[in-house]
Amino acid sequence: MNIQSKGYALKQRPAGTPTLDCFELKTEIISEINDGQIIIKNLWLSVDPYMRGRMSDAESYVPPFQLGEIMQGSAIGEVIESKHPEFNVGDKVNSMLGWREYAVSNGEMVQKLPETSLPEQSFLGVAGMPGLTAWVGLNIIAELKEGETVLVSAASGAVGSLVCQFAKLKGCRVIGNAGSTEKVEWLKSLGVDAVINYKDYRNAAELEAALAEHCPNGVDVCYENVGGDHLEAALNLLNRYGRMAVCGMIDLYNLADAKAGPNNLANIVKKSLKIQGFIVSDHWEHYPNYVAQLSQWAAEGKVHWKETTRHGIESTPEAFLGLFKGENIGKMLIQL
Amino acid sequence: MNIQSKGYALKQRPAGTPTLDCFELKTEIISEINDGQIIIKNLWLSVDPYMRGRMSDAESYVPPFQLGEIMQGSAIGEVIESKHPEFNVGDKVNSMLGWREYAVSNGEMVQKLPETSLPEQSFLGVAGMPGLTAWVGLNIIAELKEGETVLVSAASGAVGSLVCQFAKLKGCRVIGNAGSTEKVEWLKSLGVDAVINYKDYRNAAELEAALAEHCPNGVDVCYENVGGDHLEAALNLLNRYGRMAVCGMIDLYNLADAKAGPNNLANIVKKSLKIQGFIVSDHWEHYPNYVAQLSQWAAEGKVHWKETTRHGIESTPEAFLGLFKGENIGKMLIQL
Numbered sequence: 043m044n045i046q047s048k049g050y051a052l053k054q055r056p057a058g059t060p061t062l063d064c065f066e067l068k069t070e071i072i073s074e075i076n077d078g079q080i081i082i083k084n085l086w087l088s089v090d091p092y093m094r095g096r097m098s099d100a101e102s103y104v105p106p107f108q109l110g111e112i113m114q115g116s117a118i119g120e121v122i123e124s125k126h127p128e129f130n131v132g133d134k135v136n137s138m139l140g141w142r143e144y145a146v147s148n149g150e151m152v153q154k155l156p157e158t159s160l161p162e163q164s165f166l167g168v169a170g171m172p173g174l175t176a177w178v179g180l181n182i183i184a185e186l187k188e189g190e191t192v193l194v195s196a197a198s199g200a201v202g203s204l205v206c207q208f209a210k211l212k213g214c215r216v217i218g219n220a221g222s223t224e225k226v227e228w229l230k231s232l233g234v235d236a237v238i239n240y241k242d243y244r245n246a247a248e249l250e251a252a253l254a255e256h257c258p259n260g261v262d263v264c265y266e267n268v269g270g271d272h273l274e275a276a277l278n279l280l281n282r283y284g285r286m287a288v289c290g291m292i293d294l295y296n297l298a299d300a301k302a303g304p305n306n307l308a309n310i311v312k313k314s315l316k317i318q319g320f321i322v323s324d325h326w327e328h329y330p331n332y333v334a335q336l337s338q339w340a341a342e343g344k345v346h347w348k349e350t351t352r353h354g355i356e357s358t359p360e361a362f363l364g365l366f367k368g369e370n371i372g373k374m375l376i377q378l
Numbered sequence: 379m380n381i382q383s384k385g386y387a388l389k390q391r392p393a394g395t396p397t398l399d400c401f402e403l404k405t406e407i408i409s410e411i412n413d414g415q416i417i418i419k420n421l422w423l424s425v426d427p428y429m430r431g432r433m434s435d436a437e438s439y440v441p442p443f444q445l446g447e448i449m450q451g452s453a454i455g456e457v458i459e460s461k462h463p464e465f466n467v468g469d470k471v472n473s474m475l476g477w478r479e480y481a482v483s484n485g486e487m488v489q490k491l492p493e494t495s496l497p498e499q500s501f502l503g504v505a506g507m508p509g510l511t512a513w514v515g516l517n518i519i520a521e522l523k524e525g526e527t528v529l530v531s532a533a534s535g536a537v538g539s540l541v542c543q544f545a546k547l548k549g550c551r552v553i554g555n556a557g558s559t560e561k562v563e564w565l566k567s568l569g570v571d572a573v574i575n576y577k578d579y580r581n582a583a584e585l586e587a588a589l590a591e592h593c594p595n596g597v598d599v600c601y602e603n604v605g606g607d608h609l610e611a612a613l614n615l616l617n618r619y620g621r622m623a624v625c626g627m628i629d630l631y632n633l634a635d636a637k638a639g640p641n642n643l644a645n646i647v648k649k650s651l652k653i654q655g656f657i658v659s660d661h662w663e664h665y666p667n668y669v670a671q672l673s674q675w676a677a678e679g680k681v682h683w684k685e686t687t688r689h690g691i692e693s694t695p696e697a698f699l700g701l702f703k704g705e706n707i708g709k710m711l712i713q714l
């Protein structure tokens with residue numbers, strides 16, 4: 043048996059925004075596997091903004107991708123051969139062995155999908171890392187309470203769109219910002235109280251003024267995915283004892299040079315703010331409860347999500363680059 | 379009975395660093411008091427950096443000083459006349475009726491000093507607001523644990539010098555920065571593991587490099603009093619899950635224009651940092667325990683403090699301005 047498996051390696055580290063020539067398509071040949079191993083045929087690959095960090099060799103919470111090696115990322119696949127006692131052919135699994143068509147594994151860090159009525163690719167999005175990220179940031183990090191006002195940046199993304207809905211389900215007022223008319227309309231259709239298109243505003247002051255119109259009682263919780271002007275506006279809008287869960291700063295990921303931060307950090311003292319970054323992998327203990335709650339909400343029609351799907355392994359780099367151009371509504375996926 | 383009481387009113391709001399012409403000496407005449415009132419003769423006045431905020435009319439956690447009215451601040455005084463059932467002539471009291479020689483009060487917000495062996499003026503410093511600020515920031519906000527490494531900015535100030543000592547008493551490694559050789563030497567004599575003079579460094583990068591030499595295992599907790607370059611250096615030095623208690627940003631208090639923030643806020647995400655501002659008045663429930671603990675430490679010679687004392691009501695504005703020039707070691711006081 044010989045399987046030809048295409049996958050993408052990191053060819054060079056990007057300076058600034060990644061480009062297609064950072065990636066190199068490689069073909070691996072998979073033949074015999076040993077006792078204790080399985081072969082996974084990937085069905086769905088995930089690309090996520092955090093991967094930009096792993097393309098650099100700076101110290102971070104996850105180790106950098108190695109040059110010349112196939113990259114990693116979440117993927118949903120099917121076991122097509124097994125010499126491992128815990129996996130059977132036909133099992134659907136979630137692994138970090140993405141950016142490739144097939145993978146050999148000893149089963150470590152490979153999870154069988156739980157029994158739910160959720161579609162398999164949702165375990166890369168709403169029922170996976172982005173979903174739990176939304177839930178943990180809002181409830182554990184930002185300690186959201188019923189009836190509070192929540193501000194969400196990158197509100198139409200895989201994480202942001204769930205943050206908006208989870209906050210609404212908790213009886214909160216939710217204000218989102220997103221980057222296109224289509225995204226704004228979709229979020230409004232989900233019941234988000236107010237949504238602005240940040241591209242209509244030239245700087246932090248204009249953005250703040252636009253958001254302020256929709257926050258007559260200020261903001262109690264900010265779910266921050268972006269940084270930059272959004273962060274600066276949020277610091278001014280937050281109420282005393284406001285909390286900011288910092289999930290990402292996509293604005294900063296592609297900067298070759300450091301960019302000055304917001305000029306209003308004194309708000310942290312003036313208003314006794316809490317600003318906290320987090321990484322979802324520190325909070326997986328909430329995952330079983332989260333998936334149970336999500337399945338129920340989904341069955342009741344209370345949570346909705348969108349997917350932006352590209353097709354074929356060759357579409358993976360462009361799908362990833364599209365994240366930084368705002369090409370996705372909801373989760374960006376590659377179907378193989 | 380007619381008492382002439384001199385005090386300082388706010389004459390004009392400062393743009394940038396306050397100057398002497400922001401203050402106006404006024405004389406009030408105190409004559410008869412009514413039932414339920416007391417007359418306090420102030421013995422010690424406190425000036426503190428946070429008062430700069432009250433000189434502006436921007437929204438803050440404490441209301442602004444009113445133009446033309448005698449300013450407020452902590453003071454230790456003696457009751458010299460009482461028509462109030464709970465106060466007797468001779469009682470030593472702590473009040474917010476500072477910036478003046480005498481005050482009339484109905485007893486609200488006036489506390490009798492607890493019975494301790496601590497000197498009366500210490501209730502403006504180590505046994506008062508600055509002391510509790512140090513303790514709360516370190517233990518409640520930054521959740522300091524034994525054996526961690528702590529970085530303290532403005533380490534020789536009324537708050538900072540206690541932060542250093544409380545952290546040492548908890549078995550931590552402590553690195554301070556201060557602004558003169560004398561301050562550095564004093565902190566070293568208190569057992570602080572390493573102290574740098576921040577005036578020897580021209581920017582955040584140099585400051586960071588100097589501090590890094592003394593933090594081989596990084597920094598777990600930063601007690602931030604300054605902002606600016608100190609904050610930027612600290613964000614780079616903090617370890618994963620680091621906590622920053624933001625007590626003040628004295629660097630920013632006197633800026634007429636907003637100043638760009640640190641360029642490395644992405645560390646908040648990368649390292650899952652918690653950055654939290656606080657105001658000690660939200661944490662007074664810890665005060666009785668704190669004073670009990672402090673009294674014991676002081677009796678055992680485990681906590682030391684310095685006072686920088688000016689004399690006479692007329693010295694009050696200059697004492698206050700001196701805070702921003704680093705003229706104080708430990709608590710800045712005015713003895714009347």
